[in-house]
Amino acid sequence: MLTYRKATFDDLSFMIEIEKKSFNDIDRFESYQIKHFIKNPHNSIITDIILINENKVGWATFFTKRDQNSIRLYTFCIDPIYRGKGYGKEYLKSRLKNFSTKFKKIFLEVRQSNYSAITLYQSLGFKTTRILKNYYLNEDGIKMELYF
């Protein structure tokens, strides 16, 4: 069964490990940034640990905007050994349902070459709204949005 819960400092080493396996050096966060996501000093960050039968399989961070109308998917990764089993989609589906009662829209940025992530977001109803020139220094990004 898939569930999720708020990340704590006990999850830090797991989060760093999955990050390393999921992103290249340019996109990876430093541990102080991941600590900041967990600490959530201004009460504007949501960081989830994704669980399958209580085993950690991934994590995600969202930033709420000051206007409170929109939320941004900031980072999201599933452990490579658990990918392609529908867990990422099931988690986001459930999170989106929850956010739809609180926000008007969710948006994100993704590398244009990240086919699996783009396909996943499209399957949940996200639409491409902008091409972000050189957003990743070496590559264009795509901005995707979903109105609830």
Ligand SMILES: CC(C)(COP(=O)(O)OP(=O)(O)OC[C@H]1O[C@@H](n2cnc3c(N)ncnc32)[C@H](O)[C@@H]1OP(=O)(O)O)[C@@H](O)C(=O)NCCC(=O)NCCS
């Ligand atoms: C993106 C990511 C989180 C998806 O997690 P996942 O659990 O593997 O995804 P799912 O198994 O739930 O797949 C859901 C859908 O995504 C798409 N998808 C997933 N992997 C895919 C692949 N390798 N090729 C094509 N489409 C893929 C499919 O549409 C799939 O639906 P389907 O199985 O019904 O066809 C995972 O691949 C990951 O951690 N990638 C590295 C980090 C990353 O790029 N994060 C996103 C940054 S914006």
